[in-house]
Each structure stands twice: as C-alpha cells, then as structure tokens.
Amino acid sequence: MKGAVERVLRPEEIPQACDDLMKAGARLQMTYAWFPEPGQSVEVAYLAVTAPHEPFLFLRCSLPADSPHLQSLAPQIPLLGWYEREIQELCGVIFDGHPEPRPLVLHEGAHPSMPPLDPRYQPDEMMPFTSEPWDRPPVEGDDVQTLPFGPVRADVLESAQIFFYYIGEAILHCHPRLFFKHRGMEKRFEGTSPSLGVVLAERISGVDSIAHSLAYCQAIEAACGCEIPERARYLRTVLAELERLYNHLHYFGHLCHTTTLKVGEAQGKLLAEQSKQINGMLTGNRFLRGILKPGGLRRDLDLSTLPEMLNRLQPEITTYLRSMEETNSHLDRLITTGHLPLQTAYDQGATGPVKRASGIGRDLRGDHPYAAYDRLTMNIPVRTEGDAHARVQIRMEEIHESLSLIARAAKDIPEGPVSSEISYVSGGEGLGWCEGARGSTYYCVHLDDAGLLARVKIKSPSFSNWRVFPLTVHDTNMMDYAINEASFGLTMAGCDR
Amino acid sequence: MPVWTLYGIRRGIATTSWPKKDGAVAQPEVLGLPRYHADRCRDNCRACADVCLPGALSFESCQTGERLALDYGKCIGCQLCTEACPNDALTKSNDWAFGVRNRDDLIWAEALKSPPAEEVTRKIQKYFGRSLHIRHVDAGSCNGCESELQALNNPYYNLHRLGIFFTPSPRFADLLLVTGPVTYAMQGPLRETYNAMPEPRWVMAMGTCAVSGGASGGGYSCGHGVEEFLPVDIYVPGCPPNPAAMIHALLLLLNRASQHVQGGQVAH
Structure with a gap:
C-alpha cells in the first residue's frame, strides 16, 4: 500500500x-x-x-x-x-465477540446470495429483500414512550430514521437506523477504469465532491507513482477550500433554521448560494465537479477574478458571523447543547470540526499535508468545550482561514501545466486522504492485473460522526435535538454510500 | 432581535427576477448537458461511449452499420465525452432546462415526433390553479439534488414567490418529488408516502438518478429510477439539475412554462 x-x-x-x-x-x-x-x-x-x-x-x-x-x-x-x-x-x-452483533448496513430482510463485495457477486444482481422487523436493543420502563422519526422527514432532508425513547420532554435513548440510502457505491468501482472512477467518487456525497474526488485521485496517484505539477497542487487547494466555504456557510443557514433565527437563516443560505455561484463561474459546476482527474486537473482554471469576488463576499460574511455571536437567543440554544467529551470523541472516532471542538487538534491538512498545504501556513482552530457552540465557533474560524488560504494560494500560484502523464500500474495499491469540510476522508484503492479498479474503500467523515452523534443525544431533551443534529453538520449519502 | 430586522432591511432584495423577466437566470458559465451535432459524428469511432460511465451514449445498429444513441435521461453531465470526441460532435453547452413530460423526449431522435399532449397539464391547472405543494422523498441520492432543492428556498430563488411550497406531510401534497435511483430500503417508504397522498397526485423524477439510475443505478441495492415503482409525470435529468431547471420543471407541470426539449433536442 x-x-x-x-x-x-x-x-x-x-x-x-x-x-x-x-x-x-x-x-x-x-x-x-x-x-x-x-x-x-x-x-x-x-x-x-x-x-x-x-x-x-x-x-x-x-x-x-x-x-x-x-x-x-x-x-x-x-x-x-x-x-x-x-x-x-x-x-x-x-x-x-462483537459487542453489537446486529445488522448495520444491510437492513433486516436483505438476503444477498453471497457477500456483495465478493467479486464473484454479479455487478447487476439486485439482492432479494423482504421487509422484516428492525432488531434494535430493547429499552423498557414505566412511562417510556417511543417515537419513530423518519425515514421520510420534514423539509428537504436526506432519508434516515431516528428512533426516540423518551419520557415527557427528556430523551432517554435515541437509536438511529441509517443506511436507507446504501447504494453499494464501493461495488460500483469494481472493474472500472481509474480515470472514470473519479466520476463515481464525485457522486459519493454531492456536497463533498472535491473531498472525495481529491482523496480518490491522490490514492490513484500514490498507487501509480505519479507526481502532479505544482500548479495543479495549488488549484486543488483552492478548490478544496471553496468547497469548505460553501458547506460551512450553508451549515450556518441551516443552524439558524433550527434555532428559528429567520433572517440569519436567509442570510446564511444566500451567502452559500453566492459561494456556489462563484464555484460555477470558476469551474462551470456549482459542486466543483468535473475538474479533478488522476494526474492533476482536466483543464486549467483562471483565478484572476476569484480574489475580487471573494473580497466582495468577505465583509458580508464577517458581519454575518459576528451578528450571530451577538444574538443571545441564538447562543442560548447552542451553549452546553449536545456535549461531546474529549474521551468519547477520541474513542468513538469523531472527526473534523466535531473532533476539534472537543479538544482533539488534528487536521490532515496540517498533519499530513497534501496538495499545496505544506506551502501555505495555516491555523487549526481548537476548542475544548465540546458543545454545539464550540462546533459552531470552529467552523466560523475555518471560514476565515479558508478565505485567507484561497487568497494566498491565488497570489502564490505558479504558471505551468496542470496535469502529468499517468499510467495505471497493474496490481498497484494506494492510499489517499483529504480533510474535507466534515473531516477526514480516506480512499484505499487496489488495481487489478489489467490496471482497472479491483477494490475501492471509502472512509467518509459522516460515517465516523454518525456513530458519535447519538451519544450526545442521550439525556438531553426533544427541543434541542434538531439543533444538536445541525451542529454536527452530517450527511447521509456520505455515511451510507 | 431588532438587529436582525434592520439587518434584513439593509440587505435588501436578493431575489432573481427570473422567470418573470428573461435574462438573469442564474449563471451562464455553469455547464449543462452536452450538445450533440449529428452531422459531425464519424462512423467507427467510439471515443465518447468509452468514457460514458452511466451509458447515456451507446451504439445501435442501423441500415448503414452503427449509429450513436444518446439518452439525456442517463446523462450525468460529467463532460468527459466532450473532451473525448475528436470531431466536436459533442460539445459543452449551458443547456439546462431538460424537464420533459415523456421519457422518450430525452432520447435523441433524428426527426421530431408530434408535439406532446397537453391534456394532463390542463387538468392540473384546473385542480391547482397556480399553487402547488410538494412532498420530497430522498430515495438514495448523493445529496447534490437535496443541496439544490434546499437552494430553492434561499432568498435568491425564493420559490414561495411562485406559489410553490414544500410541505411536511404527504396528506397535504399534490406532487411527490423523488430524488435518487430508489434503493431497496427506500422502496417501502416511497410507496407508503405515495399511498398517503390524496388524489389527484403527481410524481416528478428529479435528477438523473431518479430518471434512470444514473451513476448509481443497478447493482445489489439500487433500482433504475422511480419509473420502476411509480407512474412519473415529469422527468428532470441533470446531476444535479440546477435550481433554475428545477423551477422550470415545476412550472412545466403547472403549465406555466413550456417544454424546451423534444426528441433529445433543445429548442433555441
């Protein structure tokens, strides 16, 4: 590897x-x-x-x-x-000796003829499925009520079911049932050419298209011993930070929605929209898709107008973030909500801003630099409170850091080619990683004798954080649930794959 | 709180004037689905089909040998074919308004068929006038479609101004808007949501996954789109369709906009 x-x-x-x-x-x-x-x-x-x-x-x-x-x-x-x-x-x-011997990814009632990731399992064979009851740990007691919430939830949300056991307003235990959206994407890579695999990697989690495709491309490049040109390194850094920017801005819009700060919601979503429009102007795609490839970039990007567009956005962002931090009704709902202690975060695998809000100051960009991150200095914000407000503050600081990184990368970027020749090594194996907006993303790729993809393993940040999140819900109350979930900034598609 | 009221007033109106006025419809730089120029396509060349992951480009036999078959219902707009084509028969474009009433209209055809029937939509107008309530179901998307659907309610697109609303309960919904290829685990919830809706009811397949399965359809856990399970009234390919394309498709359902694509060709 x-x-x-x-x-x-x-x-x-x-x-x-x-x-x-x-x-x-x-x-x-x-x-x-x-x-x-x-x-x-x-x-x-x-x-x-x-x-x-x-x-x-x-x-x-x-x-x-x-x-x-x-x-x-x-x-x-x-x-x-x-x-x-x-x-x-x-x-x-x-x-x-597994402590939780229950189905996780494949729901009860799914009966594949053999393990689906075995290459002998035919790629187009739908597994038989009959609906069977969900095997979940029992919670019993006088006055304990149950509330199944989802998989079709209010508003435009991704599918997931949250099962609450509660007494009055207090939540005793919450048990999520995820993987409704399990698409078998890792199987889909099997037998695909590495250059087409990037199209799949971009579609694991739409709002993390760059994080996934970047980790994927770096894994292929490692497997094939390919060095990418300096200009491509800088451009990849800019793209990764633009992705963080629109995701974090949308995060604040959604968070304000849960704390019912209406103007804050509108402004956060408007800033996210403007950020996506900048993505569109720069790359032709609002999700920054169709630009990365193993070996570099598919085409050069003109960064000349980018700093000016972001400079126009920056004062609005600054005012917006400051106003939220000065609104007591909003802060009241965040401070002490959804507390995640350091030890739990560490043991259960928390990643990204969630981990850094609980005192674990690790960030792949600084610790294991890729793209051009070793050429640009950066601050890694860390908080120790571990509550929703800490998770919010981490993202606020990351927005400022992203804007600064983009400005410096756009200034220092060298001229030159944006892609290198790459030949797919038969039997090659490579690891690629990226710190996306939601945390650490890893890709392990194995090529077969013909240089096609034999196995692609995806470690997505939402898979890690969905495991951690329910632990912060126990012993809290119903009113805080939506705020707490929003403060984690999770996706389902990335988790379920 | 007064701070935020002032904030909102000072910020002013951010909403686009489209579709009332032409012009400012999001971003001309954003790439849509590729455009096909049949006259430039050469025989015995498969460069485009070789790089088409979801199989939107394929070859079918005809009298003169083989010819290219293009199905926009499977296209994910990855633009790889436009880069692979040696003759510029497939070019990048910003064509985005691909909402159609008949699935066949997404398949490229040399000669245009007769115009699509207007009957269904006239009925819709009779029932709903100018307002529409939508229940969204995510049946296994990559969340790109959700991100753009959420954008419909941001101040820029501001869907409410058009009398169109998302509703939490299927009991109050007129339209079931489905994203994703329909995974095995979402088949049941999707059907139950549909059954909970009062009649008359309509179904929209939003995004290439919902239209045909796209990049994720098939395999051990996915279907090939909503059509396998429910009758679909409007198909909207795109990966994801941009918010303007989503609004156009909703207006198309209400007969407040016209269909731009017919026989796989965009009217210009």
Whole structure:
C-alpha cells in the first residue's frame, strides 16, 4: 500500500499489534476487507495514524475464504465497531465477540446470495429483500414512550430514521437506523477504469465532491507513482477550500433554521448560494465537479477574478458571523447543547470540526499535508468545550482561514501545466486522504492485473460522526435535538454510500 | 432581535427576477448537458461511449452499420465525452432546462415526433390553479439534488414567490418529488408516502438518478429510477439539475412554462 508503512501479520497477531499501537498513542482510522484472490482468500486491513508528519500505518492479514474469522477489536477500540459490522455484512468475515452483533448496513430482510463485495457477486444482481422487523436493543420502563422519526422527514432532508425513547420532554435513548440510502457505491468501482472512477467518487456525497474526488485521485496517484505539477497542487487547494466555504456557510443557514433565527437563516443560505455561484463561474459546476482527474486537473482554471469576488463576499460574511455571536437567543440554544467529551470523541472516532471542538487538534491538512498545504501556513482552530457552540465557533474560524488560504494560494500560484502523464500500474495499491469540510476522508484503492479498479474503500467523515452523534443525544431533551443534529453538520449519502 | 430586522432591511432584495423577466437566470458559465451535432459524428469511432460511465451514449445498429444513441435521461453531465470526441460532435453547452413530460423526449431522435399532449397539464391547472405543494422523498441520492432543492428556498430563488411550497406531510401534497435511483430500503417508504397522498397526485423524477439510475443505478441495492415503482409525470435529468431547471420543471407541470426539449433536442 503506497502512501503508508505496511506490516503483514498473521490473524492472531492483530489484537496485540493494535493494542501496542493504542498504547503508543496511535489512533485507528478504519478497517476494511477485500478479495485479492476471489474464492481463495480475504484480506482484512487496518489503517492507523501515529503522529503528525509520521507516515500512516497499514496492517494487513490474510484469511482463508472458506471460514474467515477474526477477533473483534470493538470492545477495546469502539470506533472499529461499525467497520467490523460492515465487513461482516458486505465481505462475509465473521468478527468473534462483537459487542453489537446486529445488522448495520444491510437492513433486516436483505438476503444477498453471497457477500456483495465478493467479486464473484454479479455487478447487476439486485439482492432479494423482504421487509422484516428492525432488531434494535430493547429499552423498557414505566412511562417510556417511543417515537419513530423518519425515514421520510420534514423539509428537504436526506432519508434516515431516528428512533426516540423518551419520557415527557427528556430523551432517554435515541437509536438511529441509517443506511436507507446504501447504494453499494464501493461495488460500483469494481472493474472500472481509474480515470472514470473519479466520476463515481464525485457522486459519493454531492456536497463533498472535491473531498472525495481529491482523496480518490491522490490514492490513484500514490498507487501509480505519479507526481502532479505544482500548479495543479495549488488549484486543488483552492478548490478544496471553496468547497469548505460553501458547506460551512450553508451549515450556518441551516443552524439558524433550527434555532428559528429567520433572517440569519436567509442570510446564511444566500451567502452559500453566492459561494456556489462563484464555484460555477470558476469551474462551470456549482459542486466543483468535473475538474479533478488522476494526474492533476482536466483543464486549467483562471483565478484572476476569484480574489475580487471573494473580497466582495468577505465583509458580508464577517458581519454575518459576528451578528450571530451577538444574538443571545441564538447562543442560548447552542451553549452546553449536545456535549461531546474529549474521551468519547477520541474513542468513538469523531472527526473534523466535531473532533476539534472537543479538544482533539488534528487536521490532515496540517498533519499530513497534501496538495499545496505544506506551502501555505495555516491555523487549526481548537476548542475544548465540546458543545454545539464550540462546533459552531470552529467552523466560523475555518471560514476565515479558508478565505485567507484561497487568497494566498491565488497570489502564490505558479504558471505551468496542470496535469502529468499517468499510467495505471497493474496490481498497484494506494492510499489517499483529504480533510474535507466534515473531516477526514480516506480512499484505499487496489488495481487489478489489467490496471482497472479491483477494490475501492471509502472512509467518509459522516460515517465516523454518525456513530458519535447519538451519544450526545442521550439525556438531553426533544427541543434541542434538531439543533444538536445541525451542529454536527452530517450527511447521509456520505455515511451510507 | 431588532438587529436582525434592520439587518434584513439593509440587505435588501436578493431575489432573481427570473422567470418573470428573461435574462438573469442564474449563471451562464455553469455547464449543462452536452450538445450533440449529428452531422459531425464519424462512423467507427467510439471515443465518447468509452468514457460514458452511466451509458447515456451507446451504439445501435442501423441500415448503414452503427449509429450513436444518446439518452439525456442517463446523462450525468460529467463532460468527459466532450473532451473525448475528436470531431466536436459533442460539445459543452449551458443547456439546462431538460424537464420533459415523456421519457422518450430525452432520447435523441433524428426527426421530431408530434408535439406532446397537453391534456394532463390542463387538468392540473384546473385542480391547482397556480399553487402547488410538494412532498420530497430522498430515495438514495448523493445529496447534490437535496443541496439544490434546499437552494430553492434561499432568498435568491425564493420559490414561495411562485406559489410553490414544500410541505411536511404527504396528506397535504399534490406532487411527490423523488430524488435518487430508489434503493431497496427506500422502496417501502416511497410507496407508503405515495399511498398517503390524496388524489389527484403527481410524481416528478428529479435528477438523473431518479430518471434512470444514473451513476448509481443497478447493482445489489439500487433500482433504475422511480419509473420502476411509480407512474412519473415529469422527468428532470441533470446531476444535479440546477435550481433554475428545477423551477422550470415545476412550472412545466403547472403549465406555466413550456417544454424546451423534444426528441433529445433543445429548442433555441
């Protein structure tokens, strides 16, 4: 695996190796499985971050295909819990001793003929499905009421079901049922040419098109040993920051909607619209799609008018953010709402602004620079309060930081080509990463003998943060739920894939 | 709170004058679906179909051998074909108003068929006059369509001014607006939402995924669009359709705008 230091282990050595990593201060990021030799073996891989500027660690172990078993690490490393369940359902590896032995990705009633990510599973074979009751942990007690909310929710929202157990106004427990939108996108990459794969990566989560396509392109470039030109590095940085900008602005519009600050909502959504229009003028696409490719960019961009357009927007943004911070009725709803303690954030795998609001000052842009981030200095805002207001303040500072990064990148950008020749190496493997608006995004790609995609694993920030979010809902009240959810800035499409 | 009232007043009106007045309809720089110039297309060249992930471009046999078949209902506007075509037979364009009443109108045809029937829409006008209430269901989108649907209610597009509203309950909805290719898990909720709507009711397939499955259709967990499950009245391809295209399609349903695309060709 290019882009990481690799260790090949025997299955029984994995628990000890992960335990040693934890004790040395490393944090596991994800685990996934794939089929290097379909019908013969399954390989399970673990990705870990040790320290800033240190290479990523990639542990891999091979299991026999006829009875693939591994010990579950979720009791010690809770953030791996969802990944193990996903592997169990999609790749057929059994994790012994898993603390949550319930379906996660594939709903009850879905019965694929074999694990769908096995390459022998036909790409166009719809799995049989009959609706069966949801197997959720029981919550019982006098006066406990239940409220199933979704999957079709109010307004224009993505599909998800939240099941509340509550007494009066107090929420005892909330159990989300996600993956209604599971499209099997990782399977879709199978057998596709790496140059077409970018079109799929852009459509994992529409509002994170750049984060996903950038991590994907970097993974392919790592696998194929391709260096991209300097100008492409700067342009990718500008695009990534433009994506952060419109996402964060929309975040504030939506947050004001939940705290019923109507003018704040209108202004946030208007600024997001203006930001999207700038995207459209610059690249021809409001979501910045159709511009990245493995090896660089599909065409050069003219940045000459960009600083001026953003300069016009900047004073409006500044006034807007300051006004929100001066509105007591708005702040009242945010301060102490949805508290996420540091230890929980760390153990359960929180990422992005959510993690930085709970005191974990990590950001891939600074810690493991890609594109042109090592050529541009930047501040990583951190808060320790861990409440909705802290998550808001992190994003406010990130908006200012993004505007400054774009201005400096547009000034320093060198002339030159925007793409390099890339030839797809047969059997190549690469890791790519990106700190998107919602947090860390990783892509692991494996190419087959013909240089086509054999396996693409996507670690999306919303998958991580959806695991964490319900833990901040327990013991709160109904009135705060929508505000708390908005303060996390989650997407369903990225989580469900 | 008075601070915000003043803030709003000072900010002034931000809404576009479109569609009342022509012109300011969002952004001319934004690329739409590619334009096909059949006269420039050469035989024995498959450059465009080779880079078309969702299969919008394919080849069908005809008397003279093979000819290109183009289905805008499958196009995700990735623009790869415009870059691959050696003869400029497919070019970038800003054609965006692709809402149609018949699915066939998204398939490129050499000769135009007869104009689409107006019957359905006349009935709609009789029932709803000029107002419309929409229930949106996300049946497995990438959230690009949701992002643009949410933009309809921002001050720039301000959908309310046209008498069109999103409503939380299907009981009050006239139109079911569906995004996504319809995943196995959303089939049930989608059907239940439709069944909860009072008649007469209409269905709009919003975005290429909802029209045909697009980049995500098929596979072990997705269908190929809404049509497999519900009768569709308006198809709107685009990945995602821009907000102006969404508004145009809603006005088309209400017979307050005309259809621009016929036989896969845009009227200019």
